[in-house]
Amino acid sequence: MNIDWINFTPWSAAIGGAVIGLAAALLVLVNGRVAGISGIVGGMLQPRADDFAWRLAFVAGLLLAPVVHAMVAASAPATIAASYPVLIVAGLLVGIGTRFAGGCTSGHGVCGLSRLSPRSLVATLAFMAAGFVTVFVVRHAIPA
Amino acid sequence: MATVFAFVAGLVFGLGLIVAGMVNPAKILGFLDIAGTWDPSLALVMVGAIAVGLVAFALARRRTMSALGLPMQLPSQRTVDARLVGGSLVFGIGWGLAGFCPGPAIVALGAGYAKAAVFVVAMLLGMGAFELIERHRARTDSAMPDAKSS
Numbered sequence: 001m002n003i004d005w006i007n008f009t010p011w012s013a014a015i016g017g018a019v020i021g022l023a024a025a026l027l028v029l030v031n032g033r034v035a036g037i038s039g040i041v042g043g044m045l046q047p048r049a050d051d052f053a054w055r056l057a058f059v060a061g062l063l064l065a066p067v068v069h070a071m072v073a074a075s076a077p078a079t080i081a082a083s084y085p086v087l088i089v090a091g092l093l094v095g096i097g098t099r100f101a102g103g104c105t106s107g108h109g110v111c112g113l114s115r116l117s118p119r120s121l122v123a124t125l126a127f128m129a130a131g132f133v134t135v136f137v138v139r140h141a142i143p144a
Numbered sequence: 145m146a147t148v149f150a151f152v153a154g155l156v157f158g159l160g161l162i163v164a165g166m167v168n169p170a171k172i173l174g175f176l177d178i179a180g181t182w183d184p185s186l187a188l189v190m191v192g193a194i195a196v197g198l199v200a201f202a203l204a205r206r207r208t209m210s211a212l213g214l215p216m217q218l219p220s221q222r223t224v225d226a227r228l229v230g231g232s233l234v235f236g237i238g239w240g241l242a243g244f245c246p247g248p249a250i251v252a253l254g255a256g257y258a259k260a261a262v263f264v265v266a267m268l269l270g271m272g273a274f275e276l277i278e279r280h281r282a283r284t285d286s287a288m289p290d291a292k293s294s
Contacts, residue, residue: 002181003181003184004174004183008184008185009185013164014192015164017189018193019160019163020157020160023153023157024193026152027150027153029204031149031214032204033150033217034218037246041250053146053150057147058151061152062158062247062251064254065154065155065159065162066158067254068155069159069162075162077168080257080259081243086241086242087242087262089241090241090244091267091270092238092266093237093238093241095238095273096274098231100234101227101232101234102219106245110193112219114193114198114201117219118224119228122224127235128236130232131236132176134239135240140180
């Protein structure tokens, strides 16, 4: 295994991670809700108007984060290499998969592991394994 | 009031993702590419988030009410089933194809990336498909014992 020392950013990763943890702490201790993005977004598609507002507000915060960040710091550009057809297939898989799994990287990976949930540990190991295998197949097994 | 705090939580969550570099799919794929040159950054994001999360959820577990007096809604499911594992595997394949999971994709959409918008629309369609499957299943399940009711 070769470490990518050029792109490895341990400090900003750990600090950004702690900020993510703070956001999850705020939502659970103040609102009593788990900061699972797929659950928050997916719940908006259910016909229950009574808890729509906080979900929409959370998503609005996510959408405005880059605008607020740009006011105080230069933003590093994102590189989205996937083609449009691949993005559509990937989006569909992420949407349906996270809802059946009852969580994604935030709900299971961050909040679930923080709760020491065995379910979330299994989910995290499963989506990580699938991610590793998928990238291996795309980048190394299929000849370019 | 709960709406305001939800907005702040979403904003802080998004800022954390940006600082961590997780809004960039190239960085996610760099983590998932263990056979290439591996970027372990995502693992440290998880360590940082869980270090704070462990304290927060330990406090949350001891309460039945949140600071705003709202019910503490923590997941109660305990069973590891095919839905959990199958769903996670399907999610992981999509994650590995694009380098996007739900949170970062929404933040990248906010940053104005057209490709993120396409991903998010497809993700919403996938979530909508889940709702339709669930509703169909609920209807057929309830129709089984008494066919006249449907």
